[in-house]
Amino acid sequence: MDQEQGGVGLDMFLRLLKASVGQILHLQHGDAFLSWMRVEAPRLFPEVFAGLPDRVRRALATELGRQVWNATPLPRRGFRPLPLPRPKASDPCPCRSGRIYERCCANAPALPGLTPELMWAFVVGELPLEPAAALAEEGAIPRPYLGIVARRLVEAGQPVRAQRFLERLFDDPEVLDRSDLDTLDALLEAYEKLNLNEEMRAFVQRFTQSFERAEDPEPE
Numbered sequence: 001m002d003q004e005q006g007g008v009g010l011d012m013f014l015r016l017l018k019a020s021v022g023q024i025l026h027l028q029h030g031d032a033f034l035s036w037m038r039v040e041a042p043r044l045f046p047e048v049f050a051g052l053p054d055r056v057r058r059a060l061a062t063e064l065g066r067q068v069w070n071a072t073p074l075p076r077r078g079f080r081p082l083p084l085p086r087p088k089a090s091d092p093c094p095c096r097s098g099r100i101y102e103r104c105c106a107n108a109p110a111l112p113g114l115t116p117e118l119m120w121a122f123v124v125g126e127l128p129l130e131p132a133a134a135l136a137e138e139g140a141i142p143r144p145y146l147g148i149v150a151r152r153l154v155e156a157g158q159p160v161r162a163q164r165f166l167e168r169l170f171d172d173p174e175v176l177d178r179s180d181l182d183t184l185d186a187l188l189e190a191y192e193k194l195n196l197n198e199e200m201r202a203f204v205q206r207f208t209q210s211f212e213r214a215e216d217p218e219p220e
Contacts, residue, residue, distance in 0.1 A: 009047050016044045020068045021122035028076050030069055030084045034094060037065030055097050062095035063108040072119045075131075079123070079140060081116050117142050124148045129156055137165045147186035154186075159193040166190065 019040065020033075027033050041061040042049035049057050066084055073079040087094060093104035124132050124145050129152055135141050136149040146169065150162035166187040191200035 012045045012047055016041060017068065017119075018122050018126070019044055020065070021072055021119060022126045024069060024072050025075065025123070025126055028074055030082070033069055034062055034065045037061050037068075038095070041065065059093070059095040059097055059105050059108070062093075063105045064111070066094070067111050067114055068119075071114045071116050073116055073123055075127075079135070117144075120145050121148065125152075129153070133158075133161060133165075143169065143183060145183075147183040150183070150186035150190060154190055154193050159190045163187065163190040163194065163196075 020037065023036050023040075024033055027036070038058050038061045041064060042057055049060065052060065070081055070083040072081060074082050076082075084094075087101040087106075089100065089102035089106065091101050093099050093101045095105055097104050120142050121144075124135075124141055125148055127135075132141075132149050133153055136146050141149065146166065150166055153159065153162040166183065169183065170187065188200060191197070
């Protein structure tokens with residue numbers, strides 16, 4: 001039962017992150033996003049917020065929103081984060097509790113693992129397809145998340161475009177690691193969608209041979 005509850009909690013949190021990134025990309029304004037977060041976080045993640053006093057609920061939603069905002073790549077910043085400045089100890093707390101920051105949200109714990117690279121996974125899913133595909137073709141999206149864009153292109157009837165930018169990625173197996181496996185799967189799905197079975201087999205053989213050569217140690 002505990003595992004089921006933990007799974008539900010994780011699903012709710014991921015749903016909150018997805019909705020948050022959608023709003024960040026839409027608003028691109030920190031204060032406006034925090035206002036949205038104070039209203040929507042308790043609704044989207046009731047497992048954490050239910051039963052909390054209003055002041056605590058607002059403080060938690062604001063601090064969570066600040067950390068999500070600070071880790072999310074922004075289009076207007078060339079897809080780099082624009083962290084909100086940390087308030088000074090004597091400043092009014094941004095959660096609007098009426099307290100000073102030092103006596104309110106200053107000691108809120110940081111969310112582990114909330115990094116710009118992780119947030120890219122949500123950004124590439126929430127961006128309109130054309131900008132997302134253009135970023136993928138430019139090499140601006142972290143490699144582990146290129147498969148998300150590729151699958152969106154396949155679903156939109158553009159498997160050839162997905163195939164082209166993914167093939168370039170696998171030209172050099174020396175730079176690949178296990179985090180690229182999902183992207184490799186996406187390329188194989190594009191081949192399958194295009195009925196390029198011979199090309200898929202040839203690619204797999206070529207890639208395997210190149211990868212094995214890259215893995216072999218240099219003779220001394």
